Amino acid sequence: MTPSDRNPSAQAVLFGLPATTLALMLIFLAGVDSVGTILFVGRDLGRELNPVMAWLYSQGPAPFVLIKLFITALCVQWIVRRENHPYARLASLVGLTIYIPIVGLHIVNNCVLASLT
Numbered sequence: 497m498t499p500s501d502r503n504p505s506a507q508a509v510l511f512g513l514p515a516t517t518l519a520l521m522l523i524f525l526a527g528v529d530s531v532g533t534i535l536f537v538g539r540d541l542g543r544e545l546n547p548v549m550a551w552l553y554s555q556g557p558a559p560f561v562l563i564k565l566f567i568t569a570l571c572v573q574w575i576v577r578r579e580n581h582p583y584a585r586l587a588s589l590v591g592l593t594i595y596i597p598i599v600g601l602h603i604v605n606n607c608v609l610a611s612l613t
Contacts, residue, residue, distance in 0.1 A: 515579040518588055519572040525595035526568040530561045532602025541609065 513521075533549075534557050536542045544550040552560045571587065578584040 515576045518592075519576050522572050522575075522588070522591045522595065523565065523568055525592075525599050526565055527561075528599045529595060529602065530564050532599065532606060534560070535606055536602065539609070541605070 533544055533553070537544055537553060538557075544553050549560065549564065552563050571591070575584045575588050575591075
């Protein structure tokens with residue numbers, strides 16, 4: 497089957513999810529990670545480990561969130577456009593593998609800290 501034989505209205509599926517659903521999940525997780533980082537670093541309870549993002553955070557929360565979401569959107573757009581490519585599947589798996597534990601840590605950290613105050 498060649499790419500021209502594909503049904504253009506058929507939705508690509510990555511890990512049992514439509515590619516657009518996976519894309520929205522990754523962007524949502526990136527947004528939650530951004531907010532969690534701002535709350536955690538803003539309270540002087542930790543620091544941003546990525547040096548580039550740490551520099552962006554030093555420029556203010558708005559540039560930090562906007563650039564982070566822009567970069568994530570570019571990556572997600574690449575994944576969605578190449579949904580049938582094995583590297584797109586790998587990239588989406590890596591994105592979920594990174595973001596889900598980080599978001600979980602943000603939730604736990606912020607809930608624990610909220611209960612201590």
